[in-house]
Amino acid sequence: MRKPHRVIEAIRLPGCTPYPHGLDLQRERRVAVEAGEADNALFVLEHEPVFTLGRNFERENLLLAEDVLAARGISVYQADRGGDVTYHGPGQLVAYPILNLREWKLSIRWYLRSLEQVLIRQLAEYGLTGERIDGFTGVWVEGEKIAAIGVGIHDWVTYHGVALNVDPDMSHFGYIVPCGIRDKPVTSLRKLLGHAPELDTVADDFERAFREYFENWSDEGDIDG
Numbered sequence: 110m111r112k113p114h115r116v117i118e119a120i121r122l123p124g125c126t127p128y129p130h131g132l133d134l135q136r137e138r139r140v141a142v143e144a145g146e147a148d149n150a151l152f153v154l155e156h157e158p159v160f161t162l163g164r165n166f167e168r169e170n171l172l173l174a175e176d177v178l179a180a181r182g183i184s185v186y187q188a189d190r191g192g193d194v195t196y197h198g199p200g201q202l203v204a205y206p207i208l209n210l211r212e213w214k215l216s217i218r219w220y221l222r223s224l225e226q227v228l229i230r231q232l233a234e235y236g237l238t239g240e241r242i243d244g245f246t247g248v249w250v251e252g253e254k255i256a257a258i259g260v261g262i263h264d265w266v267t268y269h270g271v272a273l274n275v276d277p278d279m280s281h282f283g284y285i286v287p288c289g290i291r292d293k294p295v296t297s298l299r300k301l302l303g304h305a306p307e308l309d310t311v312a313d314d315f316e317r318a319f320r321e322y323f324e325n326w327s328d329e330g331d332i333d334g
Contacts (some may be wrong), residue, residue, distance in 0.1 A: 115324050119316050122154035128186050135268045138207045143266050152205040153312050156197035158183040163192035170194045170286035190269035192259035193289030200277035202311050205270040228256045231318040253296035276305035
């Protein structure tokens with residue numbers, strides 16, 4: 110049997126990345142991975158302020174008109190991922206894994222639970238207990254959402270990914286119903302810890318937790334999926 114090729118190239122983007130540029134990078138790498146012309150990748154970045162609308166977006170969850178949001182410096186884009194409306198902006202860690210799941214497990218459910226597990230392990234390093242909530246995707250701490258997850262999968266290669274709130278402008282979440290969930294507030298590491306860790310440090314911690322999980326994964330003792 111061929112040994113899985115679980116090499117993951119980490120790509121850190123400097124500054125704040127416009128959403129369309131980040132999307133183009135993901136698609137280019139996804140196509141290359143599908144063709145066997147590139148290794149798996151993990152893009153780690155911050156975005157300029159943007160609301161992205163997933164495949165399950167419901168119009169009433171965007172609380173302000175797009176021209177009003179534009180006047181406040183927030184763009185709106187349709188995204189070919191699962192989920193509803195999500196916010197990205199400075200102070201939020203965004204990670205886009207481009208993984209060929211044939212090297213791991215052909216299960217979307219397993220992949221979503223795995224991303225949650227990576228975040229739960231990372232939060233534990235900060236003394237925080239990350240939790241899942243039945244029926245939802247993402248990670249919560251004390252009933253408040255700290256990390257959103259929305260993915261796309263094409264020919265079993267993943268794109269889109271996760272967003273971890275480190276120290277974003279929390280007022281921007283008030284312009285939407287985050288992820289379409291009306292009764293679950295959002296939170297940040299600043300709120301939970303009383304201070305905001307450096308984003309570069311959080312990015313390093315995420316990359317380490319991600320590699321430890323995905324590069325060393327085996328189906329023995331597999332999580333639900």
